[in-house]
Structure formats: structure tokens, C-alpha cells
Amino acid sequence: xxxxxxxxxxxxxxxxxxxxxxxxxxxxxxxxxxxxxxxxxxxxxxxxxxxxxxxxxxxxxxxxxxxxxxxxxxxxxxxxxxxxxxxxxxxxxxxxxxxxxxxxxxxxxxxxxxxxxxxxxxxxxxxxxxxxxxxxxxxxxxxxxxxxxxxxxxxxxxxxxxxxxxxxxxxxxxxxxxxxxxxxxxxxxxxxxxxxxxxxxxxxxxxxxxxxxxxxxxxxxxxxxxxxxxxxxxxxxxxxxxxxxxxxxxxxxxxxxxxxxxxxxxxxxxxxxxxxxxxxxxxxxxxxxxxxxxxxxxxxxxxxxxxxxxxxxxxxxxxxxxxxxxxxxxxxxxxxxxxxxxxxxxxxxxxxxxxxxxxxxxxxxxxxxxxxxxxxxxxxxxxxxxxxxxxxxxxxxxxxxxxxxxxxxxxxxxxxxxxxxxxxxxxxxxxxxxxxxxxxxxxxxxxxxxxxxxxxxxxxxxxxxxxxxxxxxxxxxxxxxxxxxxxxxxxxxxxxxxxxxxxxxxxxxxxxxxxxxxxxxxxxxxxxxxxxxxxxxxxxxxxxxxxxxxxxxxxxxxxxxxxxxxxxxxxxxxxxxxxxxxxxxxxxxxxxxxxxxxxxxxxxxxxxxxxxxxxxxxxxxxxxxxxxxxxxxxxxxxxxxxxxxxxxxxxxxxxxxxxxxxxxxxxxxxxxxxxxxxxxxxxxxxxxxxxxxxxxxxxxxxxxxxxxxxxxxx
Numbered sequence: 149x150x151x152x153x154x155x156x157x158x159x160x161x162x163x164x165x166x167x168x169x170x171x172x173x174x175x176x177x178x179x180x181x182x183x184x185x186x187x188x189x190x191x192x193x194x195x196x197x198x199x200x201x202x203x204x205x206x207x208x209x210x211x212x213x214x215x216x217x218x219x220x221x222x223x224x225x226x227x228x229x230x231x232x233x234x235x236x237x238x239x240x241x242x243x244x245x246x247x248x249x250x251x252x253x254x255x256x257x258x259x260x261x262x263x264x265x266x267x268x269x270x271x272x273x274x275x276x277x278x279x280x281x282x283x284x285x286x287x288x289x290x291x292x293x294x295x296x297x298x299x300x301x302x303x304x305x306x307x308x309x310x311x312x313x314x315x316x317x318x319x320x321x322x323x324x325x326x327x328x329x330x331x332x333x334x335x336x337x338x339x340x341x342x343x344x345x346x347x348x349x350x351x352x353x354x355x356x357x358x359x360x361x362x363x364x365x366x367x368x369x370x371x372x373x374x375x376x377x378x379x380x381x382x383x384x385x386x387x388x389x390x391x392x393x394x395x396x397x398x399x400x401x402x403x404x405x406x407x408x409x410x411x412x413x414x415x416x417x418x419x420x421x422x423x424x425x426x427x428x429x430x431x432x433x434x435x436x437x438x439x440x441x442x443x444x445x446x447x448x449x450x451x452x453x454x455x456x457x458x459x460x461x462x463x464x465x466x467x468x469x470x471x472x473x474x475x476x477x478x479x480x481x482x483x484x485x486x487x488x489x490x491x492x493x494x495x496x497x498x499x500x501x502x503x504x505x506x507x508x509x510x511x512x513x514x515x516x517x518x519x520x521x522x523x524x525x526x527x528x529x530x531x532x533x534x535x536x537x538x539x540x541x542x543x544x545x546x547x548x549x550x551x552x553x554x555x556x557x558x559x560x561x562x563x564x565x566x567x568x569x570x571x572x573x574x575x576x577x578x579x580x581x582x583x584x585x586x587x588x589x590x591x592x593x594x595x596x597x598x599x600x601x602x603x604x605x606x607x608x609x610x611x612x613x614x615x616x617x618x619x620x621x622x623x624x625x626x627x628x629x630x631x632x633x634x635x636x637x638x639x640x641x642x643x644x645x646x647x648x649x650x651x652x653x654x655x656x657x658x659x660x661x662x663x664x665x666x667x668x669x670x671x672x673x674x675x676x677x678x679x680x681x682x683x684x685x686x687x688x689x690x691x692x693x694x695x696x697x698x699x700x701x702x703x704x705x706x707x708x709x710x711x712x713x714x715x716x717x718x719x720x721x722x723x724x725x726x727x728x729x730x731x732x733x734x735x736x737x738x739x740x741x742x743x744x745x746x747x748x749x750x751x752x753x754x755x756x757x758x759x760x761x762x763x764x765x766x767x768x769x770x771x772x773x774x775x776x777x778x779x780x781x782x783x784x785x786x787x788x789x790x791x792x793x794x795x796x797x798x799x800x801x802x803x804x805x806x807x808x809x810x811x812x813x814x815x816x817x818x819x820x821x822x823x824x825x826x827x828x829x830x831x832x833x834x835x836x837x838x839x840x841x842x843x844x845x846x847x848x849x850x851x852x853x854x855x856x857x858x859x860x861x862x
Contacts, residue, residue: 204489216363260304266291444568457514
């Protein structure tokens with residue numbers, strides 16, 4: 149259906165140069181377009197970040213060649229999305245190369261004309277497209293578009309949207325469609341040669357050829373090369389065609405139909421499944437609105453669909469009101485200005501009004517997210533929903549009298565599209581005031597934040613100074629305490645050194661006295677010492693035997709203690725294992741009982757659900773208490789284990805002390821034995837020395853006697 153055919157109202161759009169939208173994006177083309185997400189408006193509209201709005205200058209460029217270009221935008225309405233829209237522009241006699249659709253696509257021809265050829269694997273269909281045509285392509289179709297070379301040499305511009313439902317979701321990761329070049333040339337050379345059954349030189353030309361861009365100059369039959377012939381064979385291979393068939397299809401043009409509503413202020417038209425049968429199983433509809441100078445599409449909302457619109461001509465103001473129970477942190481009332489080429493969305497159930505300026509008309513078309521009968525609900529005019537309600541009830545809801553409500557509802561004689569001189573100008577003025585106010589509030593907020601930051605910085609500096617001073621005082625006190633402690637330690641060391649020296653002098657004196665006494669008694673006690681020595685050796689042997697026995701008994705006691713502890717630990721582990729098994733069995737029984745209760749609850753009526761929920765919560769509370777008890781038991785066991793380890797450490801410490809004492813006793817005993825040996829060695833050496841001296845004396849006497857005897861004989 150064409151928006152610009154010679155219908156009674158088509159003259160209103162003659163001579164307009166309108167923008168375009170398209171929804172297909174090859175896999176190897178540019179990255180995904182920017183998404184405008186649903187959020188509260190807090191930025192200047194010039195930044196292009198207003199909710200529900202994508203400026204023409206903020207579209208994402210996907211393909212740019214001398215023969216055409218493709219751009220895209222993604223816009224969210226808050227409930228679903230983002231919705232993917234593409235704008236395709238083809239120069240005269242240009243070609244959009246074949247692509248495979250990944251999602252349903254609904255397109256609208258904005259300017260120019262050409263031919264779309266598609267196939268679904270059964271047959272090839274050719275469709276002539278002209279300005280105003282609407283057409284739908286299903287996912288899985290392979291299609292290409294060629295623009296005509298007419299006398300006006302007008303560019304062909306197409307707007308398109310892709311389906312976004314639970315059954316047919318546009319996947320940004322793979323794009324809206326993919327080029328057949330990418331689909332075919334992704335295979336290895338051997339696979340392609342066996343699949344196409346062609347000579348190697350033909351395949352070599354195909355693989356080595358430079359990849360063409362998505363939009364190229366349309367070739368004539370005389371210009372076709374082996375590459376183009378092979379591309380046609382690839383298309384047949386992809387779709388399963390054995391023989392090409394070309395079948396014409398009827399176009400659907402919006403301007404061939406009468407508008408749904410028209411008055412002196414403008415007109416509107418909606419295309420749904422009842423108007424276009426191919427939209428029957430789609431979730432996309434088409435609409436167009438033309439507002440004359442100083443007009444307004446009356447306040448209304450859509451109960452069944454979200455609107456995604458593209459401005460075709462002029463400028464306008466859009467007012468969107470959030471539902472009364474909406475979350476203010478996520479949705480706020482807003483107004484914004486739109487210009488030719490801008491894309492804007494209005495969510496379902498959001499009241500809206502579109503207004504044209506007094507100096508030009510305002511034309512926009514778009515896509516609705518449902519093909520069901522939408523029946524927009526208007527708040528004003530003859531078709532106001534408020535007029536169908538009980539007048540007294542409506543008056544009570546506004547807290548006014550019936551007379552006031554009659555005056556409010558009966559004054560407007562027009563319907564749907566209303567006269568609204570200077571409305572857009574006033575809305576624009578309010579918008580600028582709001583922007584200025586928000587800027588001032590933002591500046592004031594920034595100033596307050598800066599003041600608060602300055603105050604916090606000063607407080608931090610003050611706290612820092614206080615902490616530094618406190619730290620210095622503490623360090624000074626610690627230093628003084630350290631010096632005092634060092635002086636005390638030094639004095640204590642001096643005292644200990646003096647005491648040690650006195651003790652050593654005393655010990656030396658005692659040892660000297662004992663040595664003298666020992667020397668005096670040594671001769672008298674030689675015999676007694678030998679006896680005592682024997683007795684001492686006997687005692688030492690007995691003591692060693694007793695010590696050895698004590699050590700063996702101690703080792704036996706330690707072994708018994710260790711075995712007893714191991715037995716207790718084993719019993720404790722068995723007890724813990726038994727408890728865990730009992731707990732697991734209890735949990736298993738509880739889970740079985742819970743499953744049984746859940747099966748019984750499913751059979752009960754809805755009124756018993758609250759009781760079941762309460763029982764479930766009690767069960768969870770019980771289980772939580774059991775877990776807490778188990779945790780407490782575990783903590784107690786851990787504490788008992790720690791106490792046991794402490795006792796073990798105490799025993800080990802005591803044993804080491806006893807060993808150290810025993811080593812000390814053995815060392816002292818060894819020293820005593822050495823001293824005793826020294827004492828015994830001294831008399832023996834003295835005796836031997838005396839005996840040696842006596843022998844020498846006797847020898848000397850004998851020698852003197854021998855000499856004297858010799859003299860007498862002579």
C-alpha cells in the first residue's frame with residue numbers, strides 16, 4: 149500500500165522529502181547500534197540521551213558506499229526491547245546484495261522505487277516497490293533489492309523494523325541478517341568444490357575475489373562474470389531451488405486506502421492484520437499521522453501496543469505522561485522536541501499527545517508492536533473515554549461538582565485530532581524552562597556537593613591533625629615509658645650483676661675453705677673414702693636402676709594415656725558419625741515429609757495456601773534452629789578439642805621440664821663424680837711422689853754407703 153499515490157489526501161504530502169528506516173544488518177558489518185534504555189530524563193535533550201528518543205545524528209552507521217548506505221538505531225520502551233530499526237538508502241540503479249533474514253521484518257518504502265526479489269526455498273518471487281509500499285518478509289527468507297534508474301533519479305529509501313517477540317527474537321549477537329558470501333565462503337575449499345561440482349579455477353576466482361560491500365552498483369546482463377553466475381548458483385544452493393521461478397506478488401500501499409480519521413486538523417491511518425493479510429502472524433503493525441499547522445493528536449494511550457515512530461516531515465513536540473502508579477525513580481513525565489529523521493517510542497498505557505508548530509505541518513509514521521485491534525483510548529473530545537463513564541462517578545474522582553465536570557467534557561466538539569494553536573511553542577518553552585531549571589538545580593546540587601566536600605575535607609584535615617597530635621603524644625609517652633623501662637632494666641641488670649659477683653665470690657670462698665678442709669682430712673679419710681666410694685658406686689647403680697625403672701613406668705603410663713586418648717577420640721568420632729547419620733536420616737525424613745506435604749498442598753484449595761506457607765516457614769525455622777543447635781554443638785566440640793590440646797600441651801611442657809630437670813641432675817652428678825675423681829687423684833699423686841722421693845733418698849743413701857765402703861777398703 150503506497151502512502152504517496154493519488155488519493156484525496158495524498159496532496160498533503162506531495163513534494164516532501166522524507167527519511168527512512170530499515171531492519172537488516174549483515175553479520176560481518178558494523179557493530180550493534182547504540183541502545184537508548186528506559187530511564188528518567190535528567191540530561192539535556194541536545195545530548196541525545198532522552199528516554200524513548202534517538203536523534204537522527206545518533207544513528208549507528210553500518211554500511212557507507214558511493215552507491216548507498218545503511219544505518220540503524222535501537223530504542224527501548226521500558227517494557228520490551230530494544231527494538232531494532234534500520235534505514236537503507238540506495239542510489240538509482242544500485243543493488244543491496246542477497247542476505248538471509250534472521251528475524252521477521254516489516255518494511256516501508258519512504259522514497260524512490262525498485263524491485264525486491266525473495267525466496268523461501270520453494271520459489272522465487274519478485275515484488276515491485278514504490279513510495280508508500282508496506283511489505284513483510286519472514287525469518288529464513290533470502291532476498292535482495294535493486295533500485296530503479298528513473299527519470300527523476302530519486303534515491304530509494306526504506307524504513308524497517310525487526311520482530312521482537314518470545315517466539316521470534318532479534319539476536320544482536322548474530323545481527324538481523326547475514327550475507328550469503330559469509331554463509332558460503334565460511335566452508336573449506338574441498339567442501340565447496342564437492343558441493344558445487346565446479347572446476348578448481350572457478351572456485352579459485354570465487355575465493356580470491358575481493359568481497360563486495362553490501363550495496364553495489366547494479367550490473368547489467370552483459371556485465372555479469374563467472375563470479376556473478378556462481379553467486380546465483382549459490383543462491384539456488386542455499387534455498388534448494390533446482391530451477392529458478394519468478395512469481396509476481398501484489399504490493400500494499402498505505403495511500404491507496406482511505407484514512408481511519410480525517411478533519412481540517414490532519415489525518416491518521418493504521419495498517420493491521422485486517423488491512424494486510426501478511427501481517428496476520430506477525431507482531432508488527434504500521435501507522436501514519438499527518439498534523440497540519442498548529443494541531444494536536446489529542447491526549448490518548450494505546451492499550452495493546454507500543455508505538456515506535458519516525459518523523460517524516462517537519463518538527464513537533466511530544467508529551468508523554470507516566471501512569472499514576474509508576475515508579476518515579478524509573479519513569480517521569482516528559483516532553484521533547486523531534487525533527488525530521490528522529491525516532492521516538494511511547495510505551496503501552498502511557499498517555500501521550502503529539503503537537504505541530506504553527507509554521508509547518510508535522511508528519512510521522514511508525515510501527516506498533518501488535519497487529520491486534522488497538523483502539524486508542526482518548527481522554528478528550530467527542531470520543532473521550534470519560535464521556536462513556538458515569539458522570540457523577542467521574543466528578544467524585546476529580547472531587548468537583550457534576551456541573552464542573554459537564555463543562556469540562558462537553559466544551560470540545562472536535563475529536564481525535566484537535567486544533568491547538570501555539571501549543572507546541574508553549575511546550576517547547578516549558579521544555580526549555582525545565583532544562584534551564586534542571587541545569588540550575590544541577591549547578592546548585594554541584595555547589596552543595598562541593599561545599600559538603602569542602603566541609604568534609606576540612607573535618608578530615610582537623611581529624612587528621614588531632615590524630616597526628618594524639619599519635620605524637622602517644623609516641624612521646626611510649627618513648628618516655630621505654631626510657632624508664634630501659635633505666636629500670638639497666639638498674640636491675642646492675643643489681644643482678646653485683647649479686648652474681650657476690651655469689652661467685654662467696655662460692656669461691658666456700659670452695660677454698662672446703663678444699664682446705666678436704667686437704668686436712670684427706671689422709672685420714674683415704675680408707676673411709678674407698679669404702680664410701682664403693683658404697684656410692686653401689687648407690688649410684690641402684691639409683692640408675694631405679695631411674696631406669698621409673699622411666700620405663702613413665703613410658704608405660706604415657707603409652708596407656710595415649711591409648712586411652714586414642715580410644716576416647718575414636719569413640720568421639722564414632723559418636724559424631726552416629727550423630728551425623730541420625731541428623732542426615734532426620735533431614736531425609738523431614739525432606740520426605742516435606743515432599744508429601746507439598747503433594748498434599750497442591751491438592752488443597754487456594755484458600756489453604758497461606759496455611760501451607762506458614763507451615764513451610766515453621767519448618768524452615770525449625771530446620772534453622774536445628775542447624776543453629778548443630779553449630780553450637782560443633783562449637784562446643786571445638787572448644788573441648790582445644791581444651792584437650794591445651795592439656796596435651798601442658799603435659800608435654802611438664803614432660804620437657806622433667807626431662808630438663810633429669811638432665812640437670814645427671815649433669816650435676818657427673819660434675820660431682822669429676823670432683824670426687826679429682827679429690828681421689830690428689831692423695832694418690834702425693835703418695836706416689838712421697839714414695840718416689842723415699843726411693844730416691846734410699847738410693848742416695850745406698851750410693852753414699854757404697855762409696856764410703858770403697859774408701860775404707862783401700
